[in-house]
Amino acid sequence: MSATIYEVAQKAGVSTATVSRVINHTGNVSEKNKSKVLQALQDCHYTVNEMARSLAKSSTMSIALLAKDIRDDYYAHIAHAIELSLGDLGYFSFLCDIGYEVSHQVECINMMLSKRVNAIVLLSSPGDDAQMISALLDASASVPVILVNGFIDAPNIYCIQRDDAFATQECIQHLMSLGCRKLLFVSDFSYSSDFIKQQAFLKCGRQFASEADFTIYPSSCNHLDCKDVCAFIAANPSKFDGVIASNDIIALGMLRNLWKLGIKIPQDIKLIGFDNVVFSSLCIPTLTTVDNKIDEHCKVTSHILCSLFGGQSLPQHHHVIRPQLLIRETTAFIPENE
Amino acid sequence: MSATIYEVAQKAGVSTATVSRVINHTGNVSEKNKSKVLQALQDCHYTVNEMARSLAKSSTMSIALLAKDIRDDYYAHIAHAIELSLGDLGYFSFLCDIGYEVSHQVECINMMLSKRVNAIVLLSSPGDDAQMISALLDASASVPVILVNGFIDAPNIYCIQRDDAFATQECIQHLMSLGCRKLLFVSDFSYSSDFIKQQAFLKCGRQFASEADFTIYPSSCNHLDCKDVCAFIAANPSKFDGVIASNDIIALGMLRNLWKLGIKIPQDIKLIGFDNVVFSSLCIPTLTTVDNKIDEHCKVTSHILCSLFGGQSLPQHHHVIRPQLLIRETTAFIPENE
DNA sequence: TTGTAGGCGTTATCAC
DNA sequence: GTGATAACGCCTACAA
Numbered sequence: 001m002s003a004t005i006y007e008v009a010q011k012a013g014v015s016t017a018t019v020s021r022v023i024n025h026t027g028n029v030s031e032k033n034k035s036k037v038l039q040a041l042q043d044c045h046y047t048v049n050e051m052a053r054s055l056a057k058s059s060t061m062s063i064a065l066l067a068k069d070i071r072d073d074y075y076a077h078i079a080h081a082i083e084l085s086l087g088d089l090g091y092f093s094f095l096c097d098i099g100y101e102v103s104h105q106v107e108c109i110n111m112m113l114s115k116r117v118n119a120i121v122l123l124s125s126p127g128d129d130a131q132m133i134s135a136l137l138d139a140s141a142s143v144p145v146i147l148v149n150g151f152i153d154a155p156n157i158y159c160i161q162r163d164d165a166f167a168t169q170e171c172i173q174h175l176m177s178l179g180c181r182k183l184l185f186v187s188d189f190s191y192s193s194d195f196i197k198q199q200a201f202l203k204c205g206r207q208f209a210s211e212a213d214f215t216i217y218p219s220s221c222n223h224l225d226c227k228d229v230c231a232f233i234a235a236n237p238s239k240f241d242g243v244i245a246s247n248d249i250i251a252l253g254m255l256r257n258l259w260k261l262g263i264k265i266p267q268d269i270k271l272i273g274f275d276n277v278v279f280s281s282l283c284i285p286t287l288t289t290v291d292n293k294i295d296e297h298c299k300v301t302s303h304i305l306c307s308l309f310g311g312q313s314l315p316q317h318h319h320v321i322r323p324q325l326l327i328r329e330t331t332a333f334i335p336e337n338e
Numbered sequence: 339m340s341a342t343i344y345e346v347a348q349k350a351g352v353s354t355a356t357v358s359r360v361i362n363h364t365g366n367v368s369e370k371n372k373s374k375v376l377q378a379l380q381d382c383h384y385t386v387n388e389m390a391r392s393l394a395k396s397s398t399m400s401i402a403l404l405a406k407d408i409r410d411d412y413y414a415h416i417a418h419a420i421e422l423s424l425g426d427l428g429y430f431s432f433l434c435d436i437g438y439e440v441s442h443q444v445e446c447i448n449m450m451l452s453k454r455v456n457a458i459v460l461l462s463s464p465g466d467d468a469q470m471i472s473a474l475l476d477a478s479a480s481v482p483v484i485l486v487n488g489f490i491d492a493p494n495i496y497c498i499q500r501d502d503a504f505a506t507q508e509c510i511q512h513l514m515s516l517g518c519r520k521l522l523f524v525s526d527f528s529y530s531s532d533f534i535k536q537q538a539f540l541k542c543g544r545q546f547a548s549e550a551d552f553t554i555y556p557s558s559c560n561h562l563d564c565k566d567v568c569a570f571i572a573a574n575p576s577k578f579d580g581v582i583a584s585n586d587i588i589a590l591g592m593l594r595n596l597w598k599l600g601i602k603i604p605q606d607i608k609l610i611g612f613d614n615v616v617f618s619s620l621c622i623p624t625l626t627t628v629d630n631k632i633d634e635h636c637k638v639t640s641h642i643l644c645s646l647f648g649g650q651s652l653p654q655h656h657h658v659i660r661p662q663l664l665i666r667e668t669t670a671f672i673p674e675n676e
Numbered sequence: 677t678t679g680t681a682g683g684c685g686t687t688a689t690c691a692c
Numbered sequence: 693g694t695g696a697t698a699a700c701g702c703c704t705a706c707a708a
Contacts, residue, residue: 002451002480004685015695020687028693050452051393052685055700060389070433071418076409083435092449094432095408097421111430113340114388141383142340223620252620259622279617282561282590284597342701353679358703366677390701393684
């Protein structure tokens, strides 16, 4: 148990008001009293009680970062950057795992309201669950809500969205420019972004219906069970010439499994992933992938929060970030006569 | 601004005590009053103020998880698991980035004390900085401190350490059993565990001095600039037959770069990494690596915290976890006559 | 079963 | 410059 301000005041022979002034550098205190207080503070091993302080000031100077799964590299990076930039502003931010279960997610949001945080940043799509959306709307009534990769159109909710549809289009255009005409989309459908990519893929399919084939692999895949897709591809060797995987882990799993099946990349099939994980540039051949522009996410998020706390109103509630296609060896151009 | 308990009491026509009883399911309240309160709670959009509650109960039911860098997969996993198991106990835990700068780390620890958390879990070695150790000792005077991969011998400090020396020994034994006699250790020396591995490597070097050569690559390496080591190896083709990299990223970087230089793995050189990252089983050839047994870390950490909060005293303050060598293709045995 | 009132540790507004 | 003292919102004996 740390000492209270009373004990310090008593030991220093002054009032609690004076002690408070010294602690917070507010108001004038005579040098003599100041040093007495400083000494007493030391002697008592005093640590301020933030509960009491927050209660008295009715402000916590804290921000909650909520993620479904902090093990996700993408969100860990964003969280890290936000913590840094907000720390500079004097705000304390912390990260919470809210899990995949909606009821628990809602509980966490309410918990944050109980803790009287100054803002809630949701690092992941709220999905389309009505309960979750309603919880966020409720929250936005008392505190600004930032959605990183989600969208809710409401007064106190600010959204930053990655344009996955655009990125998917870029992938397709790239593949087609290389001569691919038989495209396959593979995903584990565990993120809402997977569906956005799928929709964009289908849309391009309709757009280019006369020029190329667009297929969606119907089962969910991850790096462990991508053997099924690969076997499927190997069984129909001439059916596909370009594959888009919704993330690098799947792509890398496929890269290995297709290699084992004797399918050459990029000669036989070209392959693209998403996320630009470290290993995408270490594999053989290096993986063409999409960079999520995490830095930009962070910049925008920080900017929103800073403006908000700086008392400025933000006209723009919806920010779109365009990912960038990184062309590497899995989509290298191979001249026909080779 | 959420309503206070007073407003709810007034609206329901009861006292604040009754409202509090309803909120906390403590004490008996007549059905009639209960429903009145419940209704008022709804009408006022009441959210409990945790600051006030914590102050009154002088307990926050919360635990701080501190990490130098939450982007580190290893710690993100541990943090995730701890959050889950503590949530079941009714404790709220949150993760904070404390950065690499000692002064900031100390600040964060003190901030946690101000917040009156019930425990501090440091997810990463405190290093040997005197300031940091002193801060942790101070903290342990008022709250239990758990060190995941660190060691300080003090009453209220509990330590969980990964036995990296043991793991390194295992790697060396494995390589020697395959006939390797010219071993190289490569690291980026950014973690304290890197030094432990290096020490263990040197110790084995002395132990097996008559049988084999042990070399430590003097510069710091990561996946980007591991080209230097690889060039060095290529320039002295017969000088090394086994490489231990202190983490998988370096190992995977080397795997690619050695391949580009025409050095065959495992035929020419055998390679081992550390951490068992996802891609270690997706690369070609698959990487022999060391699994950190994250699940065990979590189990032990959770167990310590549960016992502590359950009021039990823990005789054992130091837990050691043995990593496990996973033998894969980069150390496959190649018969001599092949 | 219910209400009153004191206390949790700070901050901040007054007088002095 | 300094010191009472009233908030801040909630919990919990204690009394009724």
